[in-house]
Amino acid sequence: NRRNKVLTIDTMNPNVKNVEYAVRGPIVQRAVQIEKELREGVKKPFTEVIKANIGDAHAMGQQPITFFRQVLALCSYPELLKDNMFPEDAKSRARRILQACGGSSLGAYSASQGIDCVRQDVARYIERRDGGVPCDPDNVYLTSGASDGIVTMLKLLVCGEGASKTGVMISIPQYPLYSAALAELGAVQVNYYLNEEKCWSMDLSELERSLAEARKHCNPKVLCIINPGNPTGQVQSRQCIEDVIRFAAKEHLFLMADEVYQDNVYAEGCQFHSFKKVLFELGPQYSNTVELVSFHSTSKCYMGECGFRGGYMEVINMDPEVKAQLIKLVSVRLCPAVPGQALMDLVVNSPQPGEPSYTTFMKERTTTLSLLAEKAKLTEEILNTVPGITCNPVQGAMYSFPNISLPQKAIKEAKALGQAPDMFYCMKMLEETGICLVPGSGFGQKDGTYHFRYGHRSLLKHVITTSLSVKWASIPK
Amino acid sequence: NRRNKVLTIDTMNPNVKNVEYAVRGPIVQRAVQIEKELREGVKKPFTEVIKANIGDAHAMGQQPITFFRQVLALCSYPELLKDNMFPEDAKSRARRILQACGGSSLGAYSASQGIDCVRQDVARYIERRDGGVPCDPDNVYLTSGASDGIVTMLKLLVCGEGASKTGVMISIPQYPLYSAALAELGAVQVNYYLNEEKCWSMDLSELERSLAEARKHCNPKVLCIINPGNPTGQVQSRQCIEDVIRFAAKEHLFLMADEVYQDNVYAEGCQFHSFKKVLFELGPQYSNTVELVSFHSTSKCYMGECGFRGGYMEVINMDPEVKAQLIKLVSVRLCPAVPGQALMDLVVNSPQPGEPSYTTFMKERTTTLSLLAEKAKLTEEILNTVPGITCNPVQGAMYSFPNISLPQKAIKEAKALGQAPDMFYCMKMLEETGICLVPGSGFGQKDGTYHFRYGHRSLLKHVITTSLSVKWASIPK
Structure with missing residues (x-):
């Protein structure tokens, strides 16, 4: 019985009520539901949800830097400092950090x-x-x-x-x-x-x-x-x-x-x-x-x-x-x-030339950065092949924010549902392809323009080309 | 030239200005300074600062639980899961946590x-x-x-x-x-x-x-x-x-x-x-x-x-x-x-009976809790031997909050300096003995009563008895 609560939607801090956070908003909540449905065996036109909504590198398969994780393990359990499996530079970094901590912990x-x-x-x-x-x-x-x-x-x-x-x-x-x-x-x-x-x-x-x-x-x-x-x-x-x-x-x-x-x-x-x-x-x-x-x-x-x-x-x-x-x-x-x-x-304070971990560190760092650069280029190219989508060159960061020109009919349909047109687009995209995007309205855009944010980390070429085309075709003209 | 700044003490958020946080307040800042002076060779009536201001267990020498740190090391650097040095229950906990993380990271x-x-x-x-x-x-x-x-x-x-x-x-x-x-x-x-x-x-x-x-x-x-x-x-x-x-x-x-x-x-x-x-x-x-x-x-x-x-x-x-x-x-x-x-x-979800880490875990847990209980008892006893200090039985948590009856002269002296009388007391205590306490005024107390908070973890019997008595004697009657 809601009337009896001290804290209700009507009595709570109105500033908090005004907060919006699209990156983890309704579309992401729906994505989590769909993942659950997939696990429960519900049939969908796809087998997994691609979370392109957030720049969550490791969740998308980016590997952690070995050196960083070795030092963190050493700091967590300093007994490992006695072990021979860790390179000396990892050990000395761990010792230095621990010395700066109260009680070396x-x-x-x-x-x-x-x-x-x-x-x-x-x-x-x-x-x-x-x-x-x-x-x-x-x-x-x-x-x-x-x-x-x-x-x-x-x-x-x-x-x-x-x-x-x-x-x-x-x-x-x-x-x-x-x-x-x-x-x-x-x-x-x-x-x-x-x-x-x-x-x-x-x-x-x-x-x-x-x-x-x-x-x-x-x-x-x-x-x-x-x-x-x-x-x-x-x-x-x-x-x-x-x-x-x-x-x-x-x-x-x-x-x-x-x-x-x-x-x-x-x-x-x-x-x-x-x-x-x-x-x-x-x-x-x-x-x-x-x-x-x-x-x-x-x-x-x-x-x-x-x-x-x-x-x-x-x-x-x-x-x-x-x-x-x-x-x-x-x-x-x-x-x-x-x-x-x-x-x-x-x-x-990463490994320096001459230190035992330097070569591996640089290799891992370079591989990841090149992969990200490649994905940025690829995303731009692919998105620009889809009719109705225009994507600016991606110069940096980890996202594309392409412009989508939605047909009037789709805009009308969205408005009838009380949804922002690009939210309508992204919701359909999620339901039909499993790709979870964040609509441009969550970031703000000029009135009358529509966008979505796409996190590069999740780029799988065939997925994005087919699904975006399919999606595009599925919007009533 | 202060006039030109955008953000000044006069233009900042007044609510933030009203915030007080005694546990890391002026007395702790002075303690940090004193530590620096000691390192620089300045002569003091003591050789180290005893930080009894905060319940910082590990900084005061409490040892981490081995099992916890083993699992954290395994989670940080999962390569260690291949190593034989870790007990099976630590490994299975780590695997379970990693499985629940995006990208197992x-x-x-x-x-x-x-x-x-x-x-x-x-x-x-x-x-x-x-x-x-x-x-x-x-x-x-x-x-x-x-x-x-x-x-x-x-x-x-x-x-x-x-x-x-x-x-x-x-x-x-x-x-x-x-x-x-x-x-x-x-x-x-x-x-x-x-x-x-x-x-x-x-x-x-x-x-x-x-x-x-x-x-x-x-x-x-x-x-x-x-x-x-x-x-x-x-x-x-x-x-x-x-x-x-x-x-x-x-x-x-x-x-x-x-x-x-x-x-x-x-x-x-x-x-x-x-x-x-x-x-x-x-x-x-x-x-x-x-x-x-x-x-x-x-x-x-x-x-x-x-x-x-x-x-x-x-x-x-x-x-x-x-x-x-x-x-x-x-x-x-x-x-x-x-x-x-x-x-x-x-x-x-700590080790259970029958698991390989159970015995060590229980031993470590019990030892720490007994030590804390012992210190609680000891603190109460010792504080009550000091004239002018009355300490309630410490039933739980990690602090004592004894009452100090300050002589009128000390109260006057404090007020002349614009200090709360118990801040004056604690400042003198810090300068003369190196013990860093938090004055009762930082926690609130009935008007006309004075206290300090003392964290048990830092209890060293001889330090507290001698120094509190010394301190007491040093306050002008």
């Missing part, structure tokens, strides 16, 4: 900001990546995946009511963690649209339009960028990053750069430029003033270790008083999981 | 609610613990430690403004995660005082007073209980739990039972009773209506695996629509760290 809490020596290794990694731009370990905070860092930063930044409520600029299409976190915090989501015609590039004029619009009804103070893009797969040019930084400086915006796909750059002529490096190359008038936080994680790239929830963020030009508040805030949750911290350390 | 995301088979094992564990009261795995949510679950539940529950703002009743003294989470969410903290004279018991009349008072200015709808108590170490009687449940039913309150110390019960005549079991023993008029969430974790008891951030919560009588919202909410953060989920599984 992964089971002790770490400092809330993360283990000291891991933060130092992260700082050195960032310096190498950015051609020597200095990084202070005190600016590095270990997190539970990048999501945790992003939410923590937004928590610090969001305040005010009515017209003075914090506005946060996010790209459309976006990764729905952003919209979900903003809904939960009751902040104002300020959309700027990526330019699909120009390979999902970020246009300065659109940023200006979006900001001017937002200033009429809220206080926009944060600009979020995902580079390489999720779900759109673009890689920002150096020029574009410069423009964005100048724009943020001029407009007094706090920059949040989600750079978790920094190793996933495939297209020729494309290169990853970190916001931090470009910021410092612009000279002290920028590098001493613009507030920037950059996020990275162990979940993507060649590692794909999503389950460990490892990550870090680096804060630049953060007010010292705010830093003290940030440390206090992360203290309440005690610390990020220590195995994830250990893994983050291995990512930023 | 700890590196895949799990379902957001947690791995299916782990939730099933948790459900069976709860049923055994509660003498057969049924537990549905669908009601079990794996979490990143208990803190994560508590914050998630509060997030769902808190809403409203002004007089209709959600009030959350918490014990005073409390574990400061509660006050911190409530400050962050902007909820109203409603204090009910534990009765120090009656061994920190929970009095019905005090609950009634507190609730009546709160109803004048907010909408109290949640009652939080920590049993066994933190920081106060009491173990609630069955009668008391019955009273609390009847009170919650009558007053239409949502119950949150923090039961992370359920294996830490030492005092003779004391026994752990789960809120769920008592709820079901009260009959269907209660067991079908009262909304209850109970929390557990891998961090305390004989495991002490804080660093893995494992935990679960069980929700009882939650509205199905709210459950759907809860699943959506946890989806945004993808999943709790998978190694922590694996560890939680081992805790609820």
